[in-house]
Amino acid sequence: MRSLVDKILGPHRHDTLIAWLFVAPWAIGFLIFGLYPIVMSLYYSLCQYDVLRVPRFIGLENYQALLFEDPYFWKSLWNTLYYVVFRTPLSIFGSLFLASLLNQQLKGMPIFRTIFFIPSIISGVVLSVIWLWMFNPEYGLINSGLAFFGLPGPLWLQSASWSKPALVLMSLWTVGGGRMLVFLAALQGIPKHLYEAVELEGGGWWTKFRHVTLPLISPILFLWTVMEVIFSMQVFVEAYIMTNGGPANSTLFFNLHLYNKSFNDFQMGYASAMAWLLLVITLAVTWFQFRLSRRMVYYEGGN
Amino acid sequence: MREWIIRAGYVVGLGAILAFVFLGAPKEVVYTDGKIHFDYWYNVGQEDVIPWPVIAFNASQDRIVVHPVAIPWQESEKKILTAVISGDPPSLVSQFVPLVKWASRMALRPLDNFITQDNFDTGIFFPALMDEMMYMDRVFGLPQATAAYALYYNKDIFREAGLDPEQPPRTWDELIQAAHAIDSIDADGRIQRMGYLPDWDNLLPSIMQTSLLMAWELGATLLSDDGRTAELDDPRFAKSLQWIVDYYDDYDIKRVRAFRGTFGYDTQHCFISEKVGMFIGSNFIMDNLQRYRPDLDYGVTTIPTHELGGPTASPAGVFWYAIPRNAPEAEAAWEFMAYSTQAEIQLEAMQHTKENLFPSNRIAAQDPIFQDDPYMKIFANQMNHAHSPAVVPLAHEVFWRELNMNAVDLIIDKTKTVQEVLDLANAQVQRELSAALEYQDYVLSIMHFETEEETP
Numbered sequence: 001m002r003s004l005v006d007k008i009l010g011p012h013r014h015d016t017l018i019a020w021l022f023v024a025p026w027a028i029g030f031l032i033f034g035l036y037p038i039v040m041s042l043y044y045s046l047c048q049y050d051v052l053r054v055p056r057f058i059g060l061e062n063y064q065a066l067l068f069e070d071p072y073f074w075k076s077l078w079n080t081l082y083y084v085v086f087r088t089p090l091s092i093f094g095s096l097f098l099a100s101l102l103n104q105q106l107k108g109m110p111i112f113r114t115i116f117f118i119p120s121i122i123s124g125v126v127l128s129v130i131w132l133w134m135f136n137p138e139y140g141l142i143n144s145g146l147a148f149f150g151l152p153g154p155l156w157l158q159s160a161s162w163s164k165p166a167l168v169l170m171s172l173w174t175v176g177g178g179r180m181l182v183f184l185a186a187l188q189g190i191p192k193h194l195y196e197a198v199e200l201e202g203g204g205w206w207t208k209f210r211h212v213t214l215p216l217i218s219p220i221l222f223l224w225t226v227m228e229v230i231f232s233m234q235v236f237v238e239a240y241i242m243t244n245g246g247p248a249n250s251t252l253f254f255n256l257h258l259y260n261k262s263f264n265d266f267q268m269g270y271a272s273a274m275a276w277l278l279l280v281i282t283l284a285v286t287w288f289q290f291r292l293s294r295r296m297v298y299y300e301g302g303n
Numbered sequence: 304m305r306e307w308i309i310r311a312g313y314v315v316g317l318g319a320i321l322a323f324v325f326l327g328a329p330k331e332v333v334y335t336d337g338k339i340h341f342d343y344w345y346n347v348g349q350e351d352v353i354p355w356p357v358i359a360f361n362a363s364q365d366r367i368v369v370h371p372v373a374i375p376w377q378e379s380e381k382k383i384l385t386a387v388i389s390g391d392p393p394s395l396v397s398q399f400v401p402l403v404k405w406a407s408r409m410a411l412r413p414l415d416n417f418i419t420q421d422n423f424d425t426g427i428f429f430p431a432l433m434d435e436m437m438y439m440d441r442v443f444g445l446p447q448a449t450a451a452y453a454l455y456y457n458k459d460i461f462r463e464a465g466l467d468p469e470q471p472p473r474t475w476d477e478l479i480q481a482a483h484a485i486d487s488i489d490a491d492g493r494i495q496r497m498g499y500l501p502d503w504d505n506l507l508p509s510i511m512q513t514s515l516l517m518a519w520e521l522g523a524t525l526l527s528d529d530g531r532t533a534e535l536d537d538p539r540f541a542k543s544l545q546w547i548v549d550y551y552d553d554y555d556i557k558r559v560r561a562f563r564g565t566f567g568y569d570t571q572h573c574f575i576s577e578k579v580g581m582f583i584g585s586n587f588i589m590d591n592l593q594r595y596r597p598d599l600d601y602g603v604t605t606i607p608t609h610e611l612g613g614p615t616a617s618p619a620g621v622f623w624y625a626i627p628r629n630a631p632e633a634e635a636a637w638e639f640m641a642y643s644t645q646a647e648i649q650l651e652a653m654q655h656t657k658e659n660l661f662p663s664n665r666i667a668a669q670d671p672i673f674q675d676d677p678y679m680k681i682f683a684n685q686m687n688h689a690h691s692p693a694v695v696p697l698a699h700e701v702f703w704r705e706l707n708m709n710a711v712d713l714i715i716d717k718t719k720t721v722q723e724v725l726d727l728a729n730a731q732v733q734r735e736l737s738a739a740l741e742y743q744d745y746v747l748s749i750m751h752f753e754t755e756e757e758t759p
Contacts, residue, residue: 020313022317048741048745050408051408052384052388053409053746053750054746054749056741065734069734071731137561155557155561158560158564159563160712160716160718165688244708247716248708248716249712251711252708263381265700265701266404303380
């Protein structure tokens, strides 16, 4: 025992002890408020549990019910994947496009950069309320704009077929945010002489973009794709504030279904099982992206 | 030596931080006046005032002091939940979500021993409200107040449409006729005004599903007598939902949805902004009409029936008092509850409160202030035909999500038939109910209610 303690503390006993003491507030916080809930949620996912009463162990019944009996599990998963598939490329390429525009050598560019960044600092709840009005089929800004050009506006959030596209459209509000800034930094990090080389060879803007820009920023693009997918899988606030899942459950996203199960129905066991399944799905999607990236991402420093 | 002092200093400093973090909880106040003090958590609506019964009770005797603690209604469920689990709950709470949601989770203390001991008459309450206070043949709360519902109609709009403002519709057929007379559609096909909207909308949660009212009128309860089988597939409910589908057959549903998208709260409420001519709403709407549109000429009438003179039905919106499990001053809290639900206190409270709920005490509702007011009299009468919106108490949230968020949307868009949505909804509600019952049986085999034997 004594030797084990010696081994852990090493030769600088006192310093190590002091170091551990300094780490202690964080470590205790992590163990109590981080690790313990994570471990318990795994256990509760195997139980019927509503916080107020004792948990009842039911094995894999929650997972079985989710996968085979709950139509809203699949519905919400489909809604979420729809959102991920449309939102991720649009937001990545939207930000890249904006970054390319703002990467020009023009007077007053910092002002434009600021203007495009400002919308992204608005909080999700405020944004949802603003867009609720913009999407209003009769008086909303969007349909009024469409009507100006003689186009009939859709019902947006009032329609089961337009509600998801509406939320994807709304998410593009933040194309000018942090993601765009990172892309801008990446674009500015590309050495000018590479572009000059293309010019000497007689290549146009597309060749420059395809053979210089894209390969050199591909690690950043990849990183953001992974992050955007994970982030989009957790879509919640918009649906919670704006549609509450409707109409006809067309905006019932995975996390909204999870929220309903946990904080409305108090079914913490069932909701924990959902959370663990979402983790597994997210891991699988991320793993798949890493597999794909081997052929699509260029690292200048070699592998 | 110096180094040692520095090290000791670090340790003491860290210890102090940890102690601050873990022992920093506020100390409980100790009262030395020999009186019983307890906290009462009540919901704050728009008016942040001390409830009148608390003022009256504290002044009426000198043994017990009630400390009212306002909690925002959006947070109240989570706050009560946390307080009960932590084992340090207030002695009294008031709430408006179905009581069974809390009672079935053993978060509340049964009140039967107090009722027996004081010979308290629970018959003073409207039966629909008292029914909602029961779980497993025990009483878990007392109705504090309620929302009462009736049909509002706009007399000016009736006149404009050539209808007699003193002859509001009495049956659902008459309601359709009046509604169609009121409807107004502009040259582009856009709806400007509608007579009536029969279903709830996720942007306008104050509309009650007409289908449920119609099913209640036909005698459907949608739950078996033993509470173990969901009966959403009751043909009477199917008939009522079909009525809604047929109602919308006369409209372009896309136009109706666009029209509904223009509604909002307060001044933009569909009835207050005169976009809808008739509307089933609670008595609170009268306060809002008084505040925002004192000039609006409206009437209140009984919720229509299938046949002339047939039974009407309305929802009840009970606010209740209950004592959380392990409450420190249960006996004193009970004394306050029993006091404040008496007719004279409820009537006094009405005079001292700006935004009024309807009394839960039916003797109070017999008072001239209700019976001599033609509209209040209608609300009082509707309360005798009220039903709890906790239709399937153990699967309450799922029931309403199925109905409001799915079934009605699907049938009015003609994506599914009434029978299809009812089969789907019934399966979901039953699955939830069966799971809740299994869990209940398991819990009751190892946990017990805080019963009369355990209290001194």
